[in-house]
Amino acid sequence: MTDPHLPGVIGERRQLINLAYRLLGSLAEAEDVMQETYARWYALSERQRREVMAPGAWLTTVASRICLDLLGSARARRERYVGEWIPEPIPIRSEWLDGPAPVDPADRVTLDESISMAFLIVLDSMTPAERVAFVLHDVFRYSFAEVADIVGRTPAACRQLASSARRRIQTSQEPSTPERTEVVRDFKRAWETKDIEALIGLLDPQAIATADSGGLAPAFRVPINGSEQIAHTWMQIAAHGPAITLLERTVNGQPGLVAQLDDTIVSVYAFDIADGRITRIWAIRNPEKLRPWTAS
Secondary structure, three states: OOOOOHHHHHOOHHHHHHHHHHHHOOHHHHHHHHHHHHHHHHHOOHHHHHHOOOHHHHHHHHHHHHHHHHHHHHHHHHHOOOOOOOOOOOEOOHHHHOOOOOOOHHHHHHHHHOOOHHHHHHHHOOOHHHHHHHHHHHHOOOOHHHHHHHHOOOHHHHHHHHHHHHHHOOOOOOOOHHHHHHHHHHHHHHHHOOOHHHHHHHEEEEEEEEEEOOOOOOOOOOOEEOHHHHHHHHHHHHHHOOOOEEEEEEEOOEEEEEEEEOOEEEEEEEEEEEOOEEEEEEEEOOHHHHHHHHOO
16 A cells, blocks of 8 residues: 655655754765665554654654764764764755755755854764754754654753753854855965965964865874964975866855866865954865765
8 A cells, every 4th residue: 555644754855864964964874864764664564654643753753863873873983083074065956955956045044054064063062962952953943842752851951952052053143155255265266376375364373274084085184273384284285286176166055165186076175264264174085975076
């Protein structure tokens, strides 16, 4: 017999990937969570599925609990990771969710604000329970009663978790996209022309650059601190690295850069910007994390 919930269940695919990506920082793992969630749905008997009043809520609950379990084991997995770990960058195009771009303005805001690299980095500093409570409540607008059922704590405890997480999120006014685009474009031009003074001027004196290669590509393994040190490193890359082509691309909803070598994307660069200067650079070199880009 055809599952009467099938259209609604399949329609939750976007929601499940959106949720799992924000919770795990990995599109590959998010897709695995989605598949496991559907596997558990179809492992139910036909009678059990008919008894589910809200299949979407059931799927979200299961996906969130799977993510919570994965986050609990993430620390051990990170200890085995070679070098620094950075969330997987995603190209902002409709195909990354196998569907049309969101038309609801609220969806666009959610996509832009809650998948920026800076936002995901802060999420990664939270405890698993804080992260799940915050994302479900503040990003996906679930009530604390619903969050409590998922996390296995009281609504009051979940409120405290989300509040604790919220304090970690930077509340200062972020620069507009045109301002970010101009700064990133200037950085690209200075890098291409090997203008070290221009690079230093574009970087905050306390800027930090972090690279993620997973040991699978050449990269600096310890974060670089300070505008001059970062500029000198980028000059060395320009002078001694392969002849790459730099392209302006949207990275996690923000202006960024990708480096292309022989028609293959070998690096993705995300930036955080404040007061017209770059405060953070994230260089993702791990080819396993670049699959959504090479596939595009």
